[in-house]
Amino acid sequence: MHASIRLLARRRFLPLFVTQFLGAFNDNLFKTAMVLFVTYEVYSDPRVEAWFNAIATGLFILPFFLLSALSGQLADTRDKAGIIRIVKSAEIGIMVVGAAGLLLSSVTQTWSIALMLVAVLAMGVHSTFFGPIKYALLPQHLDNDEVLGGTGLVEAGTYIAILAGTIIAGMMSRNEGAVAATVLGVAILGWFAGRQVPPAPPLGATPPLDFHIIRSSIRLVSGTMHIPRLFLAICAISFFWAIGSVLVVIFPPLVKNVFTADEKVASLFLAIFSVGVAIGSVAINRLLGAHVSAKYAPASVIGMGVAILFMFHVANGWQGLGGGQLFTLAQFVDHPGAIEVFFALFAVAVAGGMFVVPLYAFLTTTVPKDQTARTVAANNIVNSGAMVLGSLAIMGLTAMGVTVVQTLLLVAAMCLVSAWLAWKLHLACD
Secondary structure (H helix, E strand, C coil), X not given: CHHHHHHHHCCCCHHHHHHHHHHHHHHHHHHHHHHHHHHHHHCCCHHHHHHHHHHHHHHHHHHHHHHHHHHHHHHHHCCHHHHHHHHHHHXXXXXXXXXXXXXXXXXXXXXXXXXXXXXXXXXXXXXXXXXXXXXXXXHHHCCHHHHHHHHXXXXXXXXXXXXXXXXXXXXXXXXXXXXHHHHHHHHHHHHHHHCCCCCCCCCCCCCCCCCCHHHHHHHHHHHHHCCHHHHHHHHHHHHHHHHXXXXXXXXXXXXXXXXXXXXXXXXXXXXXHHHHHHHHHHHHHHHHCCCCCCCCHHHHHHHHHHHHHHHHHHHHCCCCCCCCCCECXXXXXXXXCHHHHHHHHHHHHHHHHHHHHXXXXXXXXXXXXXXXXXXXXXXXXXXXXXHHHHHHHHHHHHHCCCCHHHHHHHHHHHHHHHHXXXXXXXXXXX
């Protein structure tokens, strides 16, 4: 643990950590502010709210599905630090569009929502090109016994950034101008941080880029998934992110319409979830002693499923307010069932962090370093497909009249599939 923390004092790690931290903070601040605005200020129908959240999630994920093959090729055949500088420059332009959408919210909701959704789609493109670099840089700049710790720190930092973005979005939920100024300022800070990342030139041959996104995606996934260990790891991670996409879609409607609480409580839910994942991400490194292994993954995701079932039990018996009234944050915290809600949410998040971090470290250490980014990109393609399916499943279920509480049962069942895949991976590798 202490050895991992010491990486924060190294230039080969700190600039990447800060760049990722600021990017995750900005993404989450903007997306949370947008979702809270639409959920609490525009729509008043639980089904429409769930649909909007699913559409926003799908738009963010779509570039991962379409462009991950190209991003992986670029990251393995070009200087990764150079790509970071280009990506972070683009983030400033994206946040200009997003800020314009926020500022127009008091003038025209139609154009405001349209611009914000365009920004979400562009943020997905930004994250698609940054994601493979983030993980591919770790084995290139860190020693083998530092990769798991570095991966854990990056994941923990990401969720702490999500926590900070969530809290600030809740605090600024009625001040679109402040959110717009903040996302622009953070994008500029991220550009400066990205320029400090040390050079990371390609380590192997640099074949020509294949710009045919369908052909290159199929080739990349088939070239990775035929390796049994990578197949199992990618499938397990993909089911995890499908679970995550469902939870992200249903959280705001769950808080507003089941727990009958305001947007600050919705922010608190996301904040607790972020803290839990960060703790789980760091704790698993300590349990594994810096050894990359999937031995705790099956138990972790089963624990996640049990916690989700407990959340279902609490939500199913919740006594909310009537007449369209909403609990304030203070009132919700005083509710006799609040402790159970917070415990269930925290347990889901900790178990999730413990599950996914070793699997990402496994991806980056199983293949040669000059193929790391393409392996992560192949994983992103499959992950994004699973997340889109998760979002579409929520849209279909809500259209059929299934409540957001009942969808928690689907999430718990998905945890069993992830546990089975993780167990198969453990048997194959450990």
